[in-house]
Amino acid sequence: MTNALVTRKRGKRPARFDGLILNRISLTIFGACGLMLLYVLANGFYRNPGVFIQQVLNGLQLGFIYALIALGYTMIYGIVKLINFAHGDVFMVGAFSSFYAISMLDLHRWPEWVWADAPPALVTLPGTVTVILLSMLISGALAVVIERFAYRPLRNKPRIAALITAIGVSFFMEYFGALPFVYTNNYQTYDRPFEVTVFSAGQIPIWVIVSFWVLLGVSVGIFLWLSWRWKCGDVAALAWRRHPLLQFGLLFGGFMAVVLTLTGVPLRIGDRFWELSVSSVMLVIMGSSIVLQVLLQYIVAHTRLGMAMRAAAYDKQAARLMGINVDMVISATFAIGGGLAGAAGVLFATAFRQVYYLMGITPGLKAFVAAVVGGIGSIPGAFVGSLIMGQTEVLAAGFISTPMRDAIAFSLLIIVLLLWPQGIYGEPPADKV
Amino acid sequence: MRARWFITIMIVVSMLALTACGGGDGGDTIKIAVLAPLSGEVATFGESTRDGIILATEEWNARGGINGKTIELVVEDSQCNAEMALSAANKVIDQDGVNFIIGEVCSSASIPVSEIAMAKGVLQISPTSTNPSVTVDEDGNTKSLIFRACFIDPFQGSVAARFALDNLGAQTAAVFLNQGNDYVRGLAEFFREAFEAGGGEVVVWETYTTEDQDFSAILTNARDANPDVLYLPDYYSTVNLIAAQAIERGMDAMMMGGDGWDSPDLDRSVVEGGFYTNHYSPQDPRPIVQEFVQKYQQKYGAEPDALAALAYDAANILFQSIEQADSTDPQIVASTMSQGRFSVVSGDITFDAQHNPVKSAVLLQVSGGEIVFVDTVAP
Amino acid sequence: MAKFKKPSVYFVAGSLLIFLVIQGLISTGTLNDYWKGIIFWGGAITIVTLGLNLIYGFNGQFSLGQYGFYGIGAYGSAYVTYHWVRGDPAAMVVALFGSLLVIGLYAALAWGLRRFYGVTVKARFTFYLIITILGFWASVVVLVPLLGPMMWGFFAALPEAVAQPLVFFLALISGGMLAGITSFLFGLPVLELGSDYFGIATLGFTIIVKVLLDNTDTILPFPAMKGARGMLGIPRWTTWAWVFGTLFVVIVIMRNLLHSSVGRAIVSVREDERAAELVGIDVANAKILAFVLGSVFAGVAGGLRAHDITFLHPQSFHFIQSFNPLIIVVFGGLGSITGTVFTGFLWIVLLEGVLRLFLPSGYETWRFVIYPLILLMMMLLRPEGLFGTYELPFLRAAHVAKRQAIAQKPEEVPV
Known part of the structure; x- marks a missing residue:
């Protein structure tokens, strides 16, 4: 009896034609599809550059929010190889704790407690920071508790058991939270800790736009340089080695910056000028996202904790033999990841003004996908993947087809995985033979 | 050992469930x-x-x-x-x-x-x-x-469309709808039908999903078309999100909606001035x-x-x-x-x-943070 | 005359007994429609999960895409019968003969591609995709006018009692084939990915299917599916005999497959892909085979479910639901057919039966608070699943037991 799956006998006639021609045909077809997509986008840009740039800005905002959540996913995956489905719900808890801190305790205005008529700036800034820190603390603690009681007992069991547990924890937090005495299952309007102002391009002098983009470019550059310099887990170095993509990214960013500043001038004259607007929440999100990334990169690359994390991620057994308290390190990872999710929750709620108990599912899933696109386990990967994800969603909705927005976003995931099987910045798995 | 114990428990539980069939019918x-x-x-x-x-x-x-x-x-x-x-x-x-x-x-x-x-x-x-x-x-x-x-949807949608055309003097409308929700979809489709039958033009027709929280992409497109009316026939939870983002993006179109708006949790500050159709007015004497x-x-x-x-x-x-x-x-x-x-x-x-x-529909307006009765429309 | 071994006889006799007992309970009305609904639902979800067990439990490919194929099968077969009972055989011809034509074209293309060396998987995928589109297009243009009236005439000549089950059978097969073709196209490039990445890509697939189902009437050309309004007017044809029969056939197919040399090849891929490759097993084909077969099961189960509830809504195929088969398969024990069948029913009885009946009124919302708690307790107390490695004697294969010992090592099991 012969086995159909054994390659011993592979037909009587040997393969004799070169498949290169077939590969080229298929490449041409895919290339044509890609070019068509580019044409659609370019057409959108050509028809109305103002709208296009606004969409890119929208995408940036979305991307930076995803980046905050994706960081937690990627760190936790990097160290315990667990898809932590409960991460989105930690994010939700972060948003809810700030919601209660603001609506019930008025915590965002605590400086007024000590100094009744403080100037608004001195109230808002420390107040907001306190609220964010409180949320980070609560979500970080929650993540540690979840790890301690739900994941740690299963660490030496098949990984799938921990995954199912993560799904269970996620369900539990959602539906337990929906009970009337915990949170509520209603959609609640969120009081923002700080007032949101929208800067439309008309109010902004051109030098602000220019310096904003320059600053953004410089900070991204510094970020990438630092991540290369600090060589966190050799991932950033790997990223540099894949220079075609990075070059493309930098070129694209530079191109956008030039276009923005150039089109800003004619737009100021035309009546379409109001097209461009940036809200202060978005600036805060972008700023804190970048700051937290750099901070995280520093922790991972330069502190003893970071070193322990990298060691534990590489080989838990060996790390333990080297005297590293692996349990401690994993708890710390969960604390940091949870804290980031909490911060993201506050910023997300501030941007969209609504909290409800299932709010973590969709951003959590999209951020997770973004982390995978970037290469799960890699911190710069999570950042870049999130930006790509944000752009895809917004540009797909804006210029291709709104109903298909999610389908396009997830198709992108599949396409990226086919091109880079470990994600854009992911490391190929160690060959264990 | 533990396996057997577990299986026994599970079987007992399912047996219990099976035997629990049958309910009584009380007399009174x-x-x-x-x-x-x-x-x-x-x-x-x-x-x-x-x-x-x-x-x-x-x-x-x-x-x-x-x-x-x-x-x-x-x-x-x-x-x-x-x-x-x-x-x-x-x-x-x-x-x-x-x-x-x-x-x-x-x-x-x-x-x-x-x-x-x-x-x-x-x-x-x-x-x-x-x-x-x-x-x-x-x-x-x-x-x-x-x-x-x-x-059913046709009535509410056409009431809103007629009101927009006749009373608000609207010529163009943008409609946002949730593709996964047939209530929203029905209202939106009949609004479009009635609005176009009455000589108006629906310039923007954008969809989103229930899970969406970010509407910036479709709002940017809608703002570019600059419609007179923005029809948001969804529940208040989504309307709150869309309306807040629309205002932040500087849309000045008049917002309109259906009975999904009727809730104490509607964020009245963001839909200020908007009209919606409803079954009754809380001010009805x-x-x-x-x-x-x-x-x-x-x-x-x-x-x-x-x-x-x-x-x-x-x-x-x-x-x-x-x-x-x-x-x-x-x-x-x-x-x-x-x-x-x-x-x-x-x-x-x-x-x-x-x-x-x-039954007749009621048109309400959000005005100064209050819900104000505007008109009753008989079927 | 072949000799039947004892376990086989016991298994068939036991199955027959279960079938007869439940059929008797249903006929006498002891099991009312509520319990009947739960059992049918359990049957469908069990078949879906058996498919996942083949993909994940036996072949080691972590998949979250089962609900996508379940949805394709459900909508596909429902569309066929919807049009059939309204006197239009076109959908049946396209779904059945179109799929057969496409499968035939696949075979021809595979034969043709074998003559070339160095063809990348992506290139293969392109050609298979093109030929699928061509095949279905040709079946719409050529086969429908050709075979439609013929088929209609043939079935009109049959007595109703024969024609209806036959149509249902063909509809189920069509649903299964559509799911199979989709899974082949999807699996061809994606199965190359590592396990975690494959799982994530299949999750994406489920979401894409849900989006497409939401837009069947606006973007896709299937007005009768009505998109997010929900598909109505599906005949209620599913009976206990159909559910049981399908389940039985699926179990036997899986059992015989796993007992064959092909099955050993499939299992060896899970154990160690590299080693399997070194002993000459075509790893890519083994993966595709398990994936397509598992998806066909899901598609057939979708057809059964569609003709039971007679109403389909895309919300039923939301990605959150796609965790259900995964939960069941892990609950029952990865790689245990017995465990899957038992927990499939147990799960639905627990969720829809026990929790509905025993929660006091006013606590209805606690259903989904208790359910995850049970999930957590289960995983913490018995991470290897209820049945672990246990199999009924009929389903047990010599290589299963050995392999399980290795599979339980934490680092080796892919998530």
């Missing part, structure tokens, strides 16, 4: 089932619905029940999901032996329930399912035992309306939303019909209901040939 009570999404994405709508029905039931029971019989509610969670609703409907019919069902909230769950109800001879009245297929089957015949307490609003507030400490009002109406219509028919036979109650005239919160209602209520 009328069992009425409530199917509502008490968990899941629209749990809050399900709770309003349940609360409205409970309020009506308590009133009737305090008055001595229906012809001396106490009303007993059997509440089941159906998550707005066809499969769960099906299993919940089977459970209340077969296990609890009910003859009357109030529910479901979503059409996608009401439709399978209505098929079961028709097959089993159980009367169903849905408070809020707007899809025509709930009361009419695939071949166009009215399902004799199925009713609804809300408008009719005693039944004032009494309902006051009682609801007393019991639950919140203003009723549209879902609570419609659920309250649905329950009242059902109870009145049972009382008038003086029977618990669904067939008799159904024929009473289809011929009856009911004075409830959302107006004086009769049912048309397709078991849709004939």
Whole structure:
């Protein structure tokens, strides 16, 4: 009896034609599809550059929010190889704790407690920071508790058991939270800790736009340089080695910056000028996202904790033999990841003004996908993947087809995985033979 | 060892479940089932619905029940999901032996329930399912035992469109709709039909999904088209999100919506000046309306939303019909209901040939943080 | 005359007994429609999960895409019968003969591609995709006018009692084939990914299917599916005999497959892909085979479910639901057919039966609070699943037991 799956006998006639021609045909077809997509986008840009740039800005905002959540996913995956489905719900808890801190305790205005008529700036800034820190603390603690009681007992069991547990924890937090005495299952309007102002391009002098983009470019550059310099887990170095993509990214960013500043001038004259607007929440999100990334990169690359994390991620057994308290390190990872999710929750709620108990599912899933696109386990990967994800969603909705927005976003995931099987910045798995 | 223990427990539990079949039918009570999404994405709508029905039931029971019989509610969670609703409907019919069902909230769950109800001879009245297929089957015949307490989409959509054209003088409109929600989709489609029939133009037609929280992409497109009216026929939860983002992006179009807006949780600051169609106005001086609003507030400490009002109406219509028919036979109650005239919160209602209520719509405006009555539109 | 072994006889006799007992309970009305609904639902979800067990439990490919194929099968077969009972055989011809034509074209293309060396998987995928589109297009243009009236005439000549089950059978097969073709196209490039990445890509697939189902009437050309309004008017044809029969056939197919040399090849891929490759097993084909077969099971189960509930809504195929088969398969024990069948029913009885009946009124929302708690307790107390490695004697294969010992090592099991 012969086995159909054994390659011993592979037909009587040997393969004799070169498949290169077939590969080229298929490449041409895919290339044509890609070019068509580019044409659609370019057409959108050509028809109305103002709208296009606004969409890119929208995408940036979305991307930076995803980046905050994706960081937690990627760190936790990097160290315990667990898809932590409960991460989105930690994010939700972060948003809810700030919601209660603001609506019930008025915590965002605590400086007024000590100094009744403080100037608004001195109230808002420390107040907001306190609220964010409180949320980070609560979500970080929650993540540690979840790890301690739900994941740690299963660490030496098949990984799938921990995954199912993560799904269970996620369900539990959602539906337990929906009970009337915990949170509520209603959609609640969120009081923002700080007032949101929208800067439309008309109010902004051109030098602000220019310096904003320059600053953004410089900070991204510094970020990438630092991540290369600090060589966190050799991932950033790997990223540099894949220079075609990075070059493309930098070129694209530079191109956008030039276009923005150039089109800003004619737009100021035309009546379409109001097209461009940036809200202060978005600036805060972008700023804190970048700051937290750099901070995280520093922790991972330069502190003893970071070193322990990298060691534990590489080989838990060996790390333990080297005297590293692996349990401690994993708890710390969960604390940091949870804290980031909490911060993201506050910023997300501030941007969209609504909290409800299932709010973590969709951003959590999209951020997770973004982390995978970037290469799960890699911190710069999570950042870049999130930006790509944000752009895809917004540009797909804006210029291709709104109903298909999610389908396009997830198709992108599949396409990226086919091109880079470990994600854009992911490391190929160690060959264990 | 542990495996065997576990399996034994599990088997015992499932045996227990199987033997728990069969429900009794009390002599002096009328069992009425409530199917509502008490968990899941629209749990809050399900709770309003349940609360409205409970309020009506308590009133009737305090008055001595229906012809001396106490009303007993059997509440089941159906998550707005066809499969769960099906299993919940089977459970209340077969296990609890009910003859009357109030529910479901979503059409996608009401439709399978209505098929079961028709097959089993159980009367169903849905408070809020707007899809025509709930009361009419695939071949166009009215399902004799199925009713609804809300408008179907064509009426509300065309009222809004006519108002936009005639009173607001709008020429262009942008419509945002949730592609996964047939209530929203129905309203949006009929709004477009009526608006274009009246000479207007729908310049933006954008969809989103239930899970979306970021509407910047479609808002940017809509702002570029600069429409006169932005029609948002979704529930207040989504309207809050879209309207807030629209204002931040500097849209100055007049916002309009449907009865999904009617909720104390509507963020009135972001839809300031907007108009919406509804079943009733809370300022309506009719005693039944004032009494309902006051009682609801007393019991639950919140203003009723549209879902609570419609659920309250649905329950009242059902109870009145049972009382008038003086029977618990669904067939008799159904024929009473289809011929009856009911004075409830959302107006004086009769049912048309397709078991849709004939009642007037009310136009309300959000003005200065208050809901102001604008106009009544007869069907 | 072949000799039947004892376990086989016991298994068939036991199955027959279960079938007859439940059929008797249903006929006498002891099991009312509520329990009947739960059992049918359990049957469908069990078949879906058996498919996942083949993909994940036996072949080691972590997949979250089962609900996508379940949805394709459900909508596909429902569309066929919807049009059939309304006197239009076109959908049946396209779904059945179109799929057969496409499968035939696949075979031809595979034969043709074998003559080339160095063809990348992506290139293969392109050609398979093109030929799928061509095949279905040709079946719409050529086969429908050709075979439609013929088929209609043939079935009109049959007595109703024969024609209806036959149509249902063909509809189920069509649903299964559509799911199979989709899974082949999807799996061809994606199965190359590592396990975690494959799982994530299949999750994406489920979401894409849900989006497409939401837009069947606007973007896709299937007005009768009605998009987010929900598909109505599907005949109620599923009976206990159909559910049981399908389940039985699926179990036997899986059992015989796993007992064959092909099955050993499939299992060896899970154990160690590299080693399997070194002993000459075509790893890519083994993966595709398991994946397509598992998806066909899901598609057939979708058809059964669609003709039971008679109403389909895209919300039923939301990605959150796609965790259900995964939960069941892990609950029952990865790689245990017995465990999957038992827990499939147990799960639905627990969720829709026990929790609905025993929660006091006013606590309906606690259903989904208790359910995850049970999930957590289960995983913490018995991470290897209820049945672990246990199999009924009929289903047990010599190589299963050995392999399980290795599979339980934490680092080796892919997530």
